[in-house]
Amino acid sequence: MAIYHASVKVVGRGGGRSSVAASAYRSGECLTNERDGNTHDYTKKQGVVHREIMTPENAPAWMSDRSKLWNGVEAAEKRKDAQLFRDVEIALPRELSREELINLVRDFVKERCVTMGWWPTSLSRAPRQRRGEATSCPHHADHAPHRGRELGNKAREWNPDFATKDGKGFVKDKSPLLGLREGWAEHINRALERAHIAERVDHRSLTVQREVALEMSQDQTRPEPERLLAERCAQDLDREPQPKLGAAAAMERRGVQTDRGDQMRAVQGRNRERQGVWQQVREWGAQALDKARDWAVELRERLAGVDLSGLRTANLSAALAGADLFCVAAGQPSCRRPTKEAVISRQPSRTPSKGRDGPEMDL
Numbered sequence: 001m002a003i004y005h006a007s008v009k010v011v012g013r014g015g016g017r018s019s020v021a022a023s024a025y026r027s028g029e030c031l032t033n034e035r036d037g038n039t040h041d042y043t044k045k046q047g048v049v050h051r052e053i054m055t056p057e058n059a060p061a062w063m064s065d066r067s068k069l070w071n072g073v074e075a076a077e078k079r080k081d082a083q084l085f086r087d088v089e090i091a092l093p094r095e096l097s098r099e100e101l102i103n104l105v106r107d108f109v110k111e112r113c114v115t116m117g118w119w120p121t122s123l124s125r126a127p128r129q130r131r132g133e134a135t136s137c138p139h140h141a142d143h144a145p146h147r148g149r150e151l152g153n154k155a156r157e158w159n160p161d162f163a164t165k166d167g168k169g170f171v172k173d174k175s176p177l178l179g180l181r182e183g184w185a186e187h188i189n190r191a192l193e194r195a196h197i198a199e200r201v202d203h204r205s206l207t208v209q210r211e212v213a214l215e216m217s218q219d220q221t222r223p224e225p226e227r228l229l230a231e232r233c234a235q236d237l238d239r240e241p242q243p244k245l246g247a248a249a250a251m252e253r254r255g256v257q258t259d260r261g262d263q264m265r266a267v268q269g270r271n272r273e274r275q276g277v278w279q280q281v282r283e284w285g286a287q288a289l290d291k292a293r294d295w296a297v298e299l300r301e302r303l304a305g306v307d308l309s310g311l312r313t314a315n316l317s318a319a320l321a322g323a324d325l326f327c328v329a330a331g332q333p334s335c336r337r338p339t340k341e342a343v344i345s346r347q348p349s350r351t352p353s354k355g356r357d358g359p360e361m362d363l
Helices: 018-026 066-076 100-111 176-193 206-217 224-238 249-251 258-305 313-327
Strands: 006-012 028-033 039-041 048-053 083-092 119-125 135-142 161-165 167-174
Touching: 006 176, 018 039, 018 066, 018 083, 018 119, 039 083, 048 100, 066 083, 083 100, 100 176, 176 206, 176 224, 206 224, 224 258
Parallel strands: none
Antiparallel strands: 006 083, 028 039, 048 119, 083 135, 119 135, 161 167
16 A cells, blocks of 8 residues: 655754765765765665766756765855755655656656755665565655755755744744645656556645545535545544654564554554444444335335325325435335326316315315
8 A cells, every 4th residue: 555755854963963974874875074074884784776866957067976965065054053954755655666666756856856956866765574565665855955056045945934922933834845745645646647556645634634525525516426435535534643653663573562652553443443433333324224225115015006096196296206205315216107097187176175074185
């Protein structure tokens, strides 16, 4: 099953971080940081299946050299707390082949980063093996926050718009990051469609997806099968999001229980209970529908043997219309209509005579 994951974080110089060291680690290469003279050798690292530097048009040739590019970033940043690069981590769908994944990431990086004048370094790691199956492999697209032919002004379009309220900071505008997340989902779905794979991903939260599904299920302008499918989708989306394991995932694979693992198992248990409730609701609904179908069949059989010649046309039409409505609601064919010979043409109504038992009524 294709999963969706896309996160963006800014890596700064604070805490001793280095863009040269990060690039060496992700690419599995040996790079020397000219700023402090430290050499970072990760040539023995395994799992890197693809590495590539994509530069904008007319960029100088030296920017395609990993060491020169990231040492240039280090030299351009003077502050001790400078923002060095952004790390975009995305999950690649395991349903696609390696060549399809490389083309997928290349198209995404070119559209979302290179065309904006950034220098992304595209890296992919091989998926880990778990219980004989390959999990979704992570991909890193690190890019320097500068644009132009030289390392000049920073591109700050992706920087969140922060604000302060009651002494607390919060993100006021997340639209740049939301646009990137939506774009990655669109690229994945197009790639899956080209590969004739039915799986699709969605970048929206479970709450938003469920609200949209509920609106579709209540839209009377849509066909009934589409509304029923949307209702079932809303039921499946009625669940809690699972917490991330992070570093605890490795311990859990070794059989060591962690607090985060316990939290995830608790959420999974509550989600199973919710789905069990919805399953019970669907079973009760199916039983009620079966009972309604049985009643509709019985009603049709009774009406088929009734002499309708004594009923007036208006009352007959009303009775059959009600029976038809019940049959259709139960998924049964319409009740048998009487023939023309069985229907008496409506005569002018006579004046009802009042008797001891009240006015005479037409049947």
